[in-house]
Amino acid sequence: MTEKLVIIGNGMAPGRMLEHLFEKAPGQFDVTIFNAEPRVNYDRIMLSPVLSGEKTFEEIVIHGDGWYVANGVTLYKGHKIVAIDRAARTVTSDHGVTESYDRLVIATGSVPFIIPVPGHDLPGVLSYRDLDDVQAMLLAAQSRAKAVVIGGGLLGLEAAAGLSMQGMDVTVLHVMPTLMERQLDPAAGYLLQKAVEERGIKVMTKANTKAIVGNGKVEGIELADGTIVPATLVVMAVGIRPNAALAKDAGLTVNRGIVVDAGMQTSDPDIFALGECAEVGGQVYGLVAPLYEMARVTAARLAGEEGTGFVHSDTPTKLKVTGIDLFSLGDFADGDDRQEIVLRDASAGVYKRLVLKDNRIIGTVLYGETADGAWFNDLKKKGTDISEMRETLIFGQAYQGGSPLDPMAAVAALPDDAEICGCNGVCKGKITGTITARRLTSLDDVRAHTKASASCGSCTGLVEKLMVLTLGDTYNPAAVQPMCSCTTLGHDEVRRLIKAKGLKAIPAVMQELEWKTSCGCAKCRPALNYYLVADWPDEYADDYQSRFINERVHANIQKDGTYSVVPRMWGGVTNSHELRAIADVVDKFDIPMVKVTGGQRIDMLGIRKEDLPAVWADLGQAGFVSGHAYAKGLRTVKTCVGSDWCRFGTQDSTGLGIRIEKFMWGSWTPAKVKMAVSGCPRNCSEATCKDVGVICVDSGFEIHFAGAAGLDIKGTEVLGQVKTEDEALEHIVALTQMYREQGRYLERIYKWAKRVGLDEIRRQIMDDGEKRRAYYERFVFSQKFAQVDPWSERVSGKDKHEFRPMASVGFAEAAE
Amino acid sequence: MSTMNWIAIGTITDIPQRGARCVATPQGKIAVFRTAEDRVFAIEDHCPHKGGPLSQGIVHGAAVTCPLHNWVISLETGKALGADDGAVKTIPVRVDGERLFIALEALADRAA
Ligand code: SRM
Ligand SMILES: Cc1cc2nc3c(=O)[nH]c(=O)nc-3n(C[C@H](O)[C@H](O)[C@H](O)COP(=O)(O)OP(=O)(O)OC[C@H]3O[C@@H](n4cnc5c(N)ncnc54)[C@H](O)[C@@H]3O)c2cc1C
Ligand code: SF4
Ligand code: FES
Numbered sequence: 001m002t003e004k005l006v007i008i009g010n011g012m013a014p015g016r017m018l019e020h021l022f023e024k025a026p027g028q029f030d031v032t033i034f035n036a037e038p039r040v041n042y043d044r045i046m047l048s049p050v051l052s053g054e055k056t057f058e059e060i061v062i063h064g065d066g067w068y069v070a071n072g073v074t075l076y077k078g079h080k081i082v083a084i085d086r087a088a089r090t091v092t093s094d095h096g097v098t099e100s101y102d103r104l105v106i107a108t109g110s111v112p113f114i115i116p117v118p119g120h121d122l123p124g125v126l127s128y129r130d131l132d133d134v135q136a137m138l139l140a141a142q143s144r145a146k147a148v149v150i151g152g153g154l155l156g157l158e159a160a161a162g163l164s165m166q167g168m169d170v171t172v173l174h175v176m177p178t179l180m181e182r183q184l185d186p187a188a189g190y191l192l193q194k195a196v197e198e199r200g201i202k203v204m205t206k207a208n209t210k211a212i213v214g215n216g217k218v219e220g221i222e223l224a225d226g227t228i229v230p231a232t233l234v235v236m237a238v239g240i241r242p243n244a245a246l247a248k249d250a251g252l253t254v255n256r257g258i259v260v261d262a263g264m265q266t267s268d269p270d271i272f273a274l275g276e277c278a279e280v281g282g283q284v285y286g287l288v289a290p291l292y293e294m295a296r297v298t299a300a301r302l303a304g305e306e307g308t309g310f311v312h313s314d315t316p317t318k319l320k321v322t323g324i325d326l327f328s329l330g331d332f333a334d335g336d337d338r339q340e341i342v343l344r345d346a347s348a349g350v351y352k353r354l355v356l357k358d359n360r361i362i363g364t365v366l367y368g369e370t371a372d373g374a375w376f377n378d379l380k381k382k383g384t385d386i387s388e389m390r391e392t393l394i395f396g397q398a399y400q401g402g403s404p405l406d407p408m409a410a411v412a413a414l415p416d417d418a419e420i421c422g423c424n425g426v427c428k429g430k431i432t433g434t435i436t437a438r439r440l441t442s443l444d445d446v447r448a449h450t451k452a453s454a455s456c457g458s459c460t461g462l463v464e465k466l467m468v469l470t471l472g473d474t475y476n477p478a479a480v481q482p483m484c485s486c487t488t489l490g491h492d493e494v495r496r497l498i499k500a501k502g503l504k505a506i507p508a509v510m511q512e513l514e515w516k517t518s519c520g521c522a523k524c525r526p527a528l529n530y531y532l533v534a535d536w537p538d539e540y541a542d543d544y545q546s547r548f549i550n551e552r553v554h555a556n557i558q559k560d561g562t563y564s565v566v567p568r569m570w571g572g573v574t575n576s577h578e579l580r581a582i583a584d585v586v587d588k589f590d591i592p593m594v595k596v597t598g599g600q601r602i603d604m605l606g607i608r609k610e611d612l613p614a615v616w617a618d619l620g621q622a623g624f625v626s627g628h629a630y631a632k633g634l635r636t637v638k639t640c641v642g643s644d645w646c647r648f649g650t651q652d653s654t655g656l657g658i659r660i661e662k663f664m665w666g667s668w669t670p671a672k673v674k675m676a677v678s679g680c681p682r683n684c685s686e687a688t689c690k691d692v693g694v695i696c697v698d699s700g701f702e703i704h705f706a707g708a709a710g711l712d713i714k715g716t717e718v719l720g721q722v723k724t725e726d727e728a729l730e731h732i733v734a735l736t737q738m739y740r741e742q743g744r745y746l747e748r749i750y751k752w753a754k755r756v757g758l759d760e761i762r763r764q765i766m767d768d769g770e771k772r773r774a775y776y777e778r779f780v781f782s783q784k785f786a787q788v789d790p791w792s793e794r795v796s797g798k799d800k801h802e803f804r805p806m807a808s809v810g811f812a813e814a815a816e
Numbered sequence: 817m818s819t820m821n822w823i824a825i826g827t828i829t830d831i832p833q834r835g836a837r838c839v840a841t842p843q844g845k846i847a848v849f850r851t852a853e854d855r856v857f858a859i860e861d862h863c864p865h866k867g868g869p870l871s872q873g874i875v876h877g878a879a880v881t882c883p884l885h886n887w888v889i890s891l892e893t894g895k896a897l898g899a900d901d902g903a904v905k906t907i908p909v910r911v912d913g914e915r916l917f918i919a920l921e922a923l924a925d926r927a928a
Contacts, residue, residue, distance in 0.1 A: 519834065519852045522874040522881030522888070545834040549872040549883040557883055561869040806837035806848060807825040809920065 002030045005302070006091055006099055008081045008246070009107035010035035012044055013275030013291040015062055017105070020299030022071055028303065031073045032099050034091065037130055038078030040065060044130070045288060045423070045456045048320050051134050051162030053500040084250035086268055103270055103302060106247055106258060110240035110276040110286070115150070119212030125234045128159045133235075140233040141166035148172075148221050148231040150209055152179040154319060156237035157192075160201050161321040163235070165501055171229055172196070173207040173221065183317045183328035187344075188351050188367040195324050195349075204229070242277045242284050257284040262309025264298040274298050280310050288423050288455060289315040316377055316422050318370070320456060322501070323512050325366075327373040330380055331355065332363030343394045352394055359387045372396035374462065375410075378418040411465040420462050423455035431463060435470045443467065461488065484523035486515050491744035495531055504536050506543055520546075527745035530632065533668050534740050537782035544799065550630030553802055554790040555612055563612060564605040566629035567619050568665065571639040571658035571677075572600030581622030589615055599636035599674070601627055613803055616791035625665070625789040632746070633668045634675075634736075637661040638686065642679030642696065651696035653679035656725055660732060666787040667779070670743030670752070673736065688716045691749040692732055697721075701728040705735060706750040706758070714750055717758050720766040734775035735765050741778075822910060822917040828856060829914065836871040836880070839918065846907055846918065847871035849891050851878055857891035858909045858918050864889070864902030 007014045010033050018031065041063045049055035068075045079093035084104070092098045112127035114120050124140070126133050137159070140147070144167045149160045152174030164170045172179075178189030179196070193203050208224035212234055220230040242257035253259040253267040257279030264272045264280070274294040276286055285291060293310055300307045316329040332355045334340075343352040348368060354376065355363035361380040366373055375397040379386060386393055397410050414420075416429030434440065434450045446463060447454040453463045467475045482488050489497070494513060503509045506528050510520060520528070525546035532540040544552050555563035569578070582602055586594055592606040607615055616626075628635060637660050640646065642653030657677040676687040677694040687693025689709035693716050695702040700723040707716035719735065722728050738761065743752045753761055764771045794803075831837045831850040838861055839846045845861035847870050855878065861871045868884035878891045888897045894906040908919040 517877060519876050521876045522886065525874060525876065545832060545875065548874065553872075557869075557872060559866070559884065561867075561872075801830065801832065801837060805840045805845070806830050808840040809823055809825070809842070 002028065003102040004100060005029040005031045005103050005105065006101035007031065007033045007105045007107060008084075008091065009033075009109055009275065009277075010037070010041050010075065011107055011109045011275055012041065012062070012288055013109075013295050014105060014107040015041035016292050017107075017274060017295035017299045017302075018071070018073070020296055021302055024299060024305070025303035029103075031071070032076070033068075033073060034076045034079045034081050034093055034097075034099075036078070036080035037132075039131065040068070040075070040077075042131070043455060045320070047128075047131065047134050048158035048162055050131075051137060051159065052165040052322075053162075054322065054497065057131060081246060084246065084271075086250055086271070089270070101270075103272070105298065105302075106266070106271065106273040106277060107275040108243040108246060108277045111243045112236065113239040113241050114236055115209060115238055117209055117211050119214060119218070120236075122212055122214050122218050123216070124214070124218030124232060125212060125236065128155050128235055128237045129240075137163060137233065137235065138166065141168050143232065144168060145232040146171070146230055147233040147235065148229055149235045149237060150221075151237035151239070152176070152203065152205070153182065153237065153239075154180065154317065156235070157196060158320055159235050159237055160196070161199065163233075164199055164201050167502075168233070170200075171202040171204060171231070173209060173223070173229070174203065174205050175208055177205050179203065179205070180317075180319070180326075180328075183365075184326065184367070185332055185353060185365050187342075187353070188326065188328075188365050191349060191351055191367050192319075192324065192326060196321075240276065240286060242279065244277050247273065247277070255279050255282075262297070262311075263301045264294055264310065265301065272298050272301070281312055283312060287315045287317070289313075289425055292424055313381065316364075316373060318373075318422075318456065322497075323514065325368055325370045327364065327366040327370040329365075329373070329377055330361070330363035332365055338362070341390075341394045354394060356386070359385050359390075361386065374418060374420060374422075374459075375414065377422070378415070381419070408465060408468070411462060412469055420466065421450075421452040421455070421459045424451040426450050426452040428466060431466050432470045435467060440467075441471065441475065483527060484521055486510075486517040486520050486524050487513060489513060491527065491747075494528070495535075495742075495744075498531055498535055504532065504539055505541075506532065506546060526551075530668060530670065530745050533786075534670075534782070537785045551632070552799075553609065553612060554616075554626050554628075554630065554794065555607070556630045558605060560606075562606045562608055564603050564629070565607055565612070565615055565619070566597065566599075566601055566603045566627035567624035568627040568661070569601040570661050571637055571654050573639075573654060573658065574602075578622060578624065581619065581624070585615055585618045588618065597629070599629070600638050601636065603629070610803055610805075613794050613800070617795045620789070620792050620795055624791075626791045628665065631668070632671050633666070634661070634664045634673050636674060637664075638674075638676035638690070640677070640679050640684040642677075646679055648682060649679035649696070650698050651679060651701065651725075653677040653685070653694070653696050656694065656696075656701075656728065657685075659725070660729060663729060664733065664736065664779075664783075666789075667736070667740070667783060668786060669736065669740055671746050671748040673739075673749065675732070689713070690716065692735065694728060694732070700724070703728060703731055703735075705761075706753040708748060708750045712750070717753070719762060730772065730776050731765055733779050734772040735761070737775040737779040738764060740782075741775075821920050823920055825916050825918055827914040828854065828911060828916055830916075831856070834875040836873075836875065838871050841920070845869070845871070847880075848909070848916065848918070849875055849880060851875060851891070856909050856911055856916060858907035859889070859891060859894050860904040860907075862904060863887060864896055864904055865900070870904070 043060040043062055046060040079095055081091045082094050083092045090098050090100045112129045126136050147163045147168045147170045149156045149172045152172050160170045160172045178186045179192050210224045211222045213220050213222050218234050220228045222228050244254045244258045247258040248254040258273040258277050260266050260273050260278050260280050264274050266273050275291050297310045314330045316327055319326050339356045341354045350368035353365045354361055360383050364376045414428050418428045420428050431450050431452050440446050453460045483491055509528055529543050529546040550556050555565050589611050591604045595603045597603045637657040639654045639657030643649035643651055673691045675692045676685040676690045678685045678687045679696050689707040693704040702721045703719040704716035705719050708714040739749055739752055825839050834852050836847045836849045846858050847861035848858045850856050861869050863870050863882045865887045868882040870880050872883040873880040879888050881888050887900050890897050895903045910917045
């Protein structure tokens, strides 16, 4: 017979409990959930990335609406339970819904603690607990004004980092002398403070808030010493209290939290409590790992199993601020019976400390380099006697047993019961076992089946290494190919983070996204340079040392080290004046080869690098600009003679081609972009194998895209048809801008289009006029900075060092 | 006896960071590199693969990627890194304050 299970609260703890329960006892319960928050179960831990803009809310949902339907769960969103009637065995919500239960689970979590200073209830004072808080902060951040975060613990610092990434001027007030003093010793707290300050966040320690001041809304904070810190937003992150009032009113035993036994049962045998609201063994908890353990126990008891009860274990703390690595575990206070091992590397910003008692690790603080956290945690949990390896212990696992191991070998050497995912308590054996048993091949599958790396994600690297170990070469890491061996991030991730974090220089990208090399390589540097040029056209200073030689000197390098020069011939049209100028240049500089290109213009090959500026000067005199035959940018727009001459021509294809080329030249793109306009479907300019092509027809212009005729041959796809030249231009420009914003470096339009989907592109460019217009405007804006003829710039002296030897050593000097 | 013949070629600021300049000598071009950390190296401007001008490549760490076919050459040893085999000659460099000198001992030998 199905029993009626009612749950109060829909947070991470009961969500996990239900997963276990549906697995153990499918169909045993008819489940109803009341949640005061008007939404489904989401990963509360990941609110900070949502605040900073690194993730969206959709990405952190744990159970979407479909999950509740599929499992027959009734979820009352936005219903707060106001009374439990234990005699009648019912609960009642603030909207008046009453539901009876056979078993009741209380999972009301915590409430943020608000310091009861004067002004604490002014508009503009927030706590940091749920999505509503995040949304309110994001709204406040739009004003780019000043924010004060009270509390320099985990939550406070994550809030401060997020607000600062959203452009606010942030000050953190912390009452203790060092940050995160409950998790870090003063040395690590100091390093953390430095790192926080380097992000432009002000930190005031020993700052005791006396009052929040303001007239009708927050204007500032008054400290005990009389200092006033101005603020339009105040976030209080000073701690949490188990949310146990409802249980207390119902007459259950409540101490700090709702008191439960090791089987998560309250003083009423039909009522369980779990999560942050529960107190077990005299302890309350605020990190998910122990809550998930409670979830496992509760599900087992509800399913009628006896099994092991809840046991306490220490959970490591990590701060989820991108670029700050810290790890803290256990007890690290000084004591007579304790010894410590410390390692400092000031230049690398690394600090590590192990606290030992009776030759066993009891506490660990790692700052700057945290890779060995899992290993120290394992040694601590097992109580391993470390006397044998005492000398090298602090250097980490890689140093044990002779020569340093590579990171792969270090993971291979972990025992099967080593904990990999702290949040979900998943050990190595479980991960490798599940991969093999279920033949898992993707990271998402491993997350789904083992829960490893499914919460805060800080163990993703370890999990991926295990996948490589288990699957060997068949594992293609995460489908996301890293940009190059300098990073683990893929192109899309890097592009997203450049925007989200407002990174505007290559060193900033490398620092913030934790590049593994000091200054990148020939693969990532040109890509990053492009992304920054494309994303911040007005603010980014192009880094020429990160461009390939062709783009650096605006000519194509040849096999013998000479260069070729291709001037623009708009739409392939020229005249006697231009041809004469070319002829003169060829004679003057003794250019060995002149060739008509496949792109309807003239190529002069075999020019010595030293001569380039002079060649350009002469060509410039005749009105030529660079043809960008070397660029990941707009190349040519091929045309045919069209309605001006041809008996079949339907529109002025030559004129449109020239117009497009004049509008778009100089723009940088992920890979080269070639276009063409044909005057009729006979298609003499071969528009149907170009990145973008136009086929003129009587009624207007058919716009094509995503063709290729190089390494791959591919006919174009039709984007759509428009009536006027103006519309044709707007659509083509918008399409190119969309590609500029989304393309991966060196990915041509046809590959990008395949990846994002033709329909999606048509939807945004053809159907959504507003989007199209916005793309168009962004392109026009960036052209203000891009449409500068690089040749005339060089003629007037820019980068002159490129074209001259630094010194010439004569024969006599050399022989001396 | 071999002597070191130090020849002044200019100052470190003549070379952009993560860039290179050439020095013409009777034996061909020498590429002088300056890394992001202001270390200076000189090697023959002639890729061991097919003679590409290494001075035109992208400089990263203490290495340069050849502009023609992307071999990566160590500036410290002149050797090709990774799977490729080959090496170019390295030329001793001395940095004295801002000023740069290269040693042309071998050139002198060959020239003599
Ligand atoms: C000069 C020219 C050949 C000719 O003598 O006609 C040419 C010459 C080169 N092509 Fe091309 N391509 C030329 C038209 C083409 C065309 C035809 C066209 O544009 O109508 C194609 C096929 C169409 C296409 O791109 O889809 C073409 C497909 C390629 C490819 C393959 C690209 C691909 O993604 O599949 C490369 C390699 C690359 O870019 O990585 C390439 C690369 C090159 C490079 C840049 C090779 C290099 O990296 O040094 C050559 C430079 C020689 C130089 O110094 O000028 N070239 N190349 C043509 C210059 C057109 C212009 O005026 O700008
Ligand atoms: C910003 C932030 C970052 C964090 N980072 C980490 C981290 O890195 N690592 C980590 O381990 N932990 C982290 N935590 C803590 C972790 O999120 C919590 O421990 C965990 O979510 C608590 O789960 P819970 O199910 O007990 O309660 P909650 O997730 O708080 O769920 C309680 C739910 O019950 C609802 N509710 C309350 N009263 C009633 C009522 N009377 N009727 C109906 N519904 C009610 C509430 O609206 C709420 O939705 C973080 C927390 C925050 C806020
Ligand atoms: S096809 Fe293009 S890349 Fe190949 S040799 Fe000819 S010009 Fe060079
Ligand atoms: S010539 Fe240098 S890589 Fe080919």
